[in-house]
Amino acid sequence: LAKTTQPISMDSYEGQEVNITCSHNNIATNDYITWYQQFPSQGPRFIIQGYKTKVTNEVASLFIPADRKSSTLSLPRVSLSDTAVYYCLAAGLSGGSNYKLTFGKGTLLTVNP
Amino acid sequence: EAQVTQNPRYLITVTGKKLTVTCSQNMNHEYMSWYRQDPGLGLRQIYYSMNVEVTDKGDVPEGYKVSRKEKRNFPLILESPSPNQTSLYFCASHRGGAYEQYFGPGTRLTVT
Numbered sequence: 001l002a003k004t005t006q007p008i009s010m011d012s013y014e015g016q017e018v019n020i021t022c023s024h025n026n027i028a029t030n031d032y033i034t035w036y037q038q039f040p041s042q043g044p045r046f047i048i049q050g051y052k053t054k055v056t057n058e059v060a061s062l063f064i065p066a067d068r069k070s071s072t073l074s075l076p077r078v079s080l081s082d083t084a085v086y087y088c089l090a091a092g093l094s095g096g097s098n099y100k101l102t103f104g105k106g107t108l109l110t111v112n113p
Numbered sequence: 114e115a116q117v118t119q120n121p122r123y124l125i126t127v128t129g130k131k132l133t134v135t136c137s138q139n140m141n142h143e144y145m146s147w148y149r150q151d152p153g154l155g156l157r158q159i160y161y162s163m164n165v166e167v168t169d170k171g172d173v174p175e176g177y178k179v180s181r182k183e184k185r186n187f188p189l190i191l192e193s194p195s196p197n198q199t200s201l202y203f204c205a206s207h208r209g210g211a212y213e214q215y216f217g218p219g220t221r222l223t224v225t
Binding site: 032034036041042043044045046049087089091101102103104105106 | 117146148153154155156157158161171172201203205212213214215216217218219221
């Protein structure tokens with residue numbers, strides 16, 4: 001389970017593209033990168049997961065460079081409702097002790113009108 | 114509808130009075146976890162379970178117990194709650210070999 005580092009907070013405006021970067025220098029070969037979104041007093045919600053290069057779904061894109069030591073979550077054209085805490089995790093899918101997961105403190109994204 | 118349910122959603126209790134927070138999932142997931150969330154500390158894993166009768170400690174297991182007698186249920190037990198266990202608790206589940214966790218709505222516990 002790799003330690004991840006994210007900015008504590010970010011500010012943006014409606015309609016902008018937002019990129020949140022996560023550092024995971026000690027990522028293991030079998031680790032995947034997963035991002036979650038959490039609104040106040042709600043459980044986190046899965047956004048996207050990837051291993052390398054680029055993954056895109058209906059809500060976000062995930063960019064992972066070749067060395068996999070960092071990843072960037074990209075949110076296109078954010079709205080006020082995207083204000084939330086975003087968590088990055090790097091962990092393996094093989095089970096065992098890899099399920100001892102640490103979410104960390106995440107990045108508080110505030111979208112302003 | 115695929116979901117994770119927790120009960121109760123809110124609980125105020127006194128120090129030392131045993132309590133159980135229930136968690137149930139209807140997705141036939143093998144893996145389930147309990148987390149607590151405190152201001153400034155993020156989400157911390159308390160216990161997790163890989164299948165029925167298989168559990169292990171997370172980062173902050175002290176003062177908690179769990180059991181997994183059925184695949185769908187994963188109750189969190191506080192034998193003797195203390196004020197430092199006042200927190201927001203989340204249960205989560207996911208399939209084996211995947212990390213898309215599904216979280217419950219949370220249980221806000223206050224111990225006085």
